[in-house]
Amino acid sequence: MRSRLLPAVLAGLILLALLPIAASADTGADRQLDQVTDLMRVGRMDEALANLTAMQQANPDQLRAWMIKGLILGYVGMADEGRAEANERLAADPADGGGLALAIGIAVADGDDATAKDASARLVAAFPESADAWDIRGGVLSMQSEDAAARESQAAFDRALAIDPKHVDALINRGEQAEPTDPDAAERFLKRAVEARPASTDANDAWTAFLIGQNRMAEALSAYDAWLGKQPASPIALMGKATVLADEGRYDEALWLVQNVVRDDTGYRDGFYLEGQLLLALGRSAEAVDAMNDLLEQYPGDEDAEGLRSEAAAAVQAAPTSGNTTRPPTTAATRSPAPAFAALLAVAVLGAAVLRRR
Structure with a gap:
């Protein structure tokens, strides 16, 4: 099975230069x-x-x-x-x-x-x-x-x-x-x-997205670190860095970042969804089901959450006879111009x- 990258994370990395601010000062x-x-x-x-x-x-x-x-x-x-x-x-x-x-x-x-x-x-x-x-x-x-x-x-x-x-x-x-x-x-x-x-936020988001689009992942991670040095609690930076880490298979590191985001914003739908994806990728399928149940309590009928919950539940049932094969996308999102x-x-x-x- 193949997990889906969170649509809002894609929107952030593909489209967002986010809203640039007005003045140079x-x-x-x-x-x-x-x-x-x-x-x-x-x-x-x-x-x-x-x-x-x-x-x-x-x-x-x-x-x-x-x-x-x-x-x-x-x-x-x-x-x-x-x-x-x-x-x-x-x-x-x-x-x-x-x-x-x-x-x-x-x-x-x-x-x-x-x-x-x-x-x-x-x-x-x-x-x-x-x-x-x-x-x-x-x-x-x-x-x-x-x-x-x-x-x-x-x-x-x-x-x-x-x-x-x-x-x-x-x-x-x-x-x-x-x-x-x-x-x-x-x-x-x-x-x-x-x-x-x-x-x-706007300048850093545009710069990191450009580096990802150029497949310069090491530089993108360094740019995220520089950004987080200025804005340690930025959910945009934390989610962006987590997505790059997940694309590189560094799921534990990515999960730690995402859990920091959802701890500070308990209504952040996109953060909870990515947390569920990462838990599933790490073989923690039952926890992924619980995470999606929590998300669906806040966002009833969310189709992405329902789909991921079904995927995680199937992995729980299959666990005694087969290993977990679900992984977040292995290719980082590129952004359109x-x-x-x-x-x-x-x-x-x-x-x-x-x-x-x-």
Whole structure:
């Protein structure tokens, strides 16, 4: 039998450059916004929205915060409320940055490319010297399918970097754009992102995912260690490192990391699922069944958990006559070259899906 790699872990390693933060300086607002996006990653959308609202009271003009608010509202079924707020702000001032960025986030969540594209054009017209505005514009264009939009997207990211050479999200976006055709250039952009903000979840996640995609596993593990040196309790870093260790057959080490994650977040569905996979791989099938039973108490009907529980139960029954042959995937997940803005959208979708399970 073959065990499945946790879909959310795949999403993290394949798609996530996670949500890049706005400025080159590591400000308190940046750290708060990083916490918001981390909560989105693990499906805690209500907490993410509450933290974002508190942050905006002290930092009402941060454009990315408004866009992220639009994404959250769109995916928790509050798009109408968000749209009304955006319309009210824009009625008072058609060039209001918060209103435009909020409208962009809601439009992206709705899949309304035309509205997002129009609002992002208005945003850079109103804020031509804002690196955030140009990065948002580039992100919107990167989600369009036309070749011309791809070129415009790159130009927008380059404009953001001309304004602020240490703009973390623009560096990540440019790195991911370059990766399919020029991995050397991608590496330079992503290294610069980590250097600009060494404790950034987004920069570190993008950098480690790039190394995994290049099959540079030893370097990826070293990068995870450096990341954990800055963020020892980061569930994203711990889960990412655990997945690489599992791919190398180092199941005991991987399990220790995952158990640290689920100890600190008893509602973290993805952590419990990976714990079950690792227990099964180690031949501890009865414990894997128990772990999936615990998961299903919190997430009734979870198909992945039910499937893994059945697999583990079959291994328990077969134990007297045959050894355990289940193993986590032996090939590390590689990531597609989706831009960071698309990764942000994937995080919102993933978080909303986890939220709906509760």
